[in-house]
Amino acid sequence: TEYLGFSIEMGAFVAGLMISEVEYADQTLTYVEPLRDIFASLFFVTIGMLIDPVFLWNHLEVILGLVFIVFVGKFLIITPIVRLFGYPLKTALIAGLGLAQIGEFSFVLASAGQAMGLVSRNVYLLILGTTAVTLVLTPFVLRSVPQLLKWAEKFGPLQRYFDETSQPVAIAETLPEQNYVVVCGYGRVGRILVKMLQSRNCSVVVIDESESRIQDCRMQGIPYIYGNAASWHVLEAARVERAKAMAIALPDPMSTRLCLKRALELVPDLDIVVRANQDKDIELLYQLGAWEVVQPEFEASLELSAHLLAGIGISATAIAREVQQIRSSRYLELRPPREPLAVSRDLKVAVRDMNSEWYNLPSGSPIASMTLEETNLR
Template sequence: MAAEHNLILDLTTVLGASALGGYLANRLRQPVLLGYLISGLIVGPFGFKLLSDVPRIQSLASIGVAFLLFALGVEFSLAELKRVKNIAIQGSLLQIGLTTTFVALLTILLGWAEGITQGIFLGAVLSLSSTAVVLKTLAERGETNTLHGQVMLAILIAQDLALGLMLAILPALNQPESIGLALGSALLKVLVFLAAAIAFGKWIVPSLISNVAATESTELFILTVIALCLGVAIVTAKLGLSIEMGAFVAGLMVSEIDYADHALAKVLPLRDTFACLFFASIGMLIDPGVLIQNLGLILALVILVMLGKAMIILPIILKFGYSLKTAIITSLGINQIGEFSFVLALAGLELKLISERNYLLLLGTTAITLVLTPMWLNISPHLASRLIQMPFFTQYLQQFAEPKILSIPESISGHVVVAGYGRVGQVLVKILQNQGYLVLVIENSEAAIQRLRMQQIPYIFGDADSELVLEKIHLETAKALAIALPDPASSRLLLQRALAIAPELDIIARSHHNSEIDLLTQMGAKEVVQPEFEAALELGAHLLATLGEPVNQIRTVISNIRTDRYRSIRPEQ
C-alpha cells in the first residue's frame, strides 16, 4: 500500500511541478515543453530528489510517447501534404539525407561517433525539427497559411512520417556486422505490419468504432480508442519494431473514419497529460553538472546545428523554385532539433547507439534550439529583406526573386490587381469577373496557380511584396489593388511599395488584427476590412431585421460602424 501511495505522491509532484514550469515558460513566451524539462530536472535525481520511484514514472512516460504519435497519426492529412507535395516529399528526403550524411561525416571526423552506425544515428536525430514549437509560433503570428508556413508544414509532416521508419529500423543499426540483413528484416517487418494495418484499418476499425459510437457512451468510446492505440503499439513492440510506430499507425487507422475528430478530442487531454510526464522524465535524466562543465561546447553545438541545418535547407528551398524570402524564413524556422528527437535519442540510448554523456549534451543543445526558434522566426523576414537589398547579393539573388511563371496580356490597363488567391481572394475575383472587370492575380502557391491557369485568369507567380513582381503588374494603369494576403507583414510591405509606384492608386486591404486597422489606414489604404467584424456586422444586421428594426436604420448603424473603422465595436476600445 505504501508503494501505491508513493506512486501517487510521485505523480502529483511531477504533474504539479510540470504545470508550474509550463506556466512560467508560457509567461516568459517560451515553449511549455521547456518548462516540463526544467521541472523534471528540479524534482528528479539530479535536482532536489523529490521522487522515490523514478523508473516507474519513466515507464508511465512511455504512454505519453504513444499518445503523442497516436494524435499525430489522427491529425495527419494527405490533403495538406499534396498542396506542396514536391517540396514535402523530395525536399524533405533531401534535407534528411543531407543532414544525416553531413552529421555522420562530421561526428566521425571529430571523434564524437564511434563508427558509421553512431554517426548515422546522430544525423537522423539532428535531421528532425520541432512540429509543436514551429506550428505554435506560426499560429500565434497568423502565418500558417502563408507560403513559407505551407512549406514548413510540408517538411515537418514528412519528417514526422519519417520518424516512424527511423524508429522501425533503429534496432538494425545496433547490428553493424550484419547491417544489410538487419535492415532488410526490419523493412520486411514494416511492410508486413503496414499491410496488416491497412487491412485492419479498412475493414475492421471503421465498423468497430462505428458500433461503439452508436452506444452513445463516452466511456466506452474513450476506452476503445485507448485500447486500439496501446494494443497496436504492443503488437509492433512484439514484432521487434517500436511502440511509437505502432501508435502512429493506429492514429492513421482512425484518421480515415468519420469519428476521427471525436476520437482526437477525447485523446488530447490524455496525450497532453502523459506527454508532460514524458518531457519531465527527459528532464530527470539531465545532469546539471555535465551541462555546466560543457556549457561552451553546448553553445558551440547550438550554433553549429542551427546554422548548419539552415545552410542545408536554404538551397533546397531555392532549388524548388521558391523565392529567397521564402527560403530564408523557412530555413531559419525549421533549423532547430525537434521534440521527437527526444524519442529517437532515448531509444538510441537504450540500444547503446549514443553514450550517456553525448545524450546529455544533445538534450541541452535541443532545449536551447527550441528556445531560440520563435526569435529566429521573428527576425527572418527582416533578415531576408536586408539580404535582398545588399548590392553584393543583388545580381546573384535576382534569379530567385524573378517571377518564373506569369500569364499577363502584353498590353494590360484598367485592370484590378488582387494579391492573394486564398478563400477571400477567390470570392473577390469571382465578384469582379461577374461584373465584367479585368482581374490580375498575384499568387505564390503552386496549387492556386494551377487553378488560375485552368480558369484562364491572368496571373503572376511570386511574392506580392517583391519589387520585381510589382514592376510587371502595371500598377500605374490599374484601377485598384485589393490585398487579401494571409501574411500581415507582407500586406504592409505590399501597401508601401505599391503606393511608391502609384501614389493615387485605390487600395483595399484585409486586416488580420485589430491593431492593423489604423496602421494600414495611416499607410494609405483607402479601405481596411476586418473579416471577423464584417461577419459580426452581417449577423447583427440580420438579427436587428428579425427584431423588427427599420431597414434604413439598420443600414445607418452598419454604415456608421464601417465609417468609424469599427472603433465602437473593437474590444480594446
C-alpha cells in the same frame, strides 16, 4: 511495425498518416487532442527527468558548441532546399531558422540507440542536453526573426538580395490586356473577391506565392502570377499600369504595406482597396495612399450586430443606416483629406446607377436661372 522489427513509435506515426487521409480525420482529432496534450506534457516532463544538470554544467562548452553546429548546419541545409522549391528568400530564411532545432523524435532515437549499445551514456547525455537547449532557444529565435528580416529588407547592401529573389516564379500563358483587377493574395478573402468579380464579367489577375493556390487558379482558368506581390518585378509582370483597380488581401502586414507602396509608385492614381490585418494599420494604409481600407474583425462585428438587431425586430432600413454611421465614424476619422480627383471619382460612381430625368420649367418659374444649391430643392 513492431512485429516487422521497426519501432512502435514508427507504427503510431504511420497510423496517424493513414487516419489523416480519411473523411473523419477532424472528428478523430477532436477525440485525441486532450490525450495528445496530456502525453505531450508527460513526454517533456520525462525528458526533463532524464537530463543531468551536473553533466550539463561540466560539459557546457561542448554542448553550446554542438548547439551552434546544429543551428548553423541545419539552417544551411534547409534554406537552400526551400529556395530550390521556388519559395522567396524571406520564406526560406524563416523555414531554415524554424527547423534548425533538433526535433523531439531524437529522444526516441537516442534511447533506442542506447538500448542497442550503439550510443554510450555520455554521448546520450550530450544528445539530450543539446536537443533540450535547441528546443528552448527556438521560440526566442523565431520571435526575433520578423524584426531581423524587416531590418535586412531596409539595409542597403542586403536589400538587393531580397529584391532579386522576388522574380515571378511562373506566369499564366494569357493575361488580360487592360481594365482588369489585380487581386494580391488568393486566400479566403481573395477567393471571394475573384468569384464576385468574375460573376460580373470583370477580368482579374491573381498574385500569390503559394503553389497550392496557384494550382487552384490553373485548374479554374484564372490568370495568375506566381510570386511575391510586394516585389517590383512581380507587380511589373502584372502590368499594374493597365489595371483598373487592385485589391490587397495579404496575410503579412509588412508585405501589405510594401505592395501598396510599390504599386502606387508604379501607378500613383491606381484605385487600391486594402485589407488591414490590425486596427493600428488602418491609418497608416490610408496615409500610404489606399483608396479604401477594410478591417475584417470590425466588419464581422457589424454583420453580427445587424443579424441580432434584425432578430429583435429592428427594420432593415434602420439597421443599414446605423451600420453605415458606425462604419463611417470608424474609417472617416482615420482617412486623410481626399484629393479632388478622388472626390470627383467617388461622385461619378455614386450617381452612375441613379435614375435621372429632365423637366422643363414653366415660364416665370421662381427657380429659373438658380443653381441647385440656391433652389434648396430637397
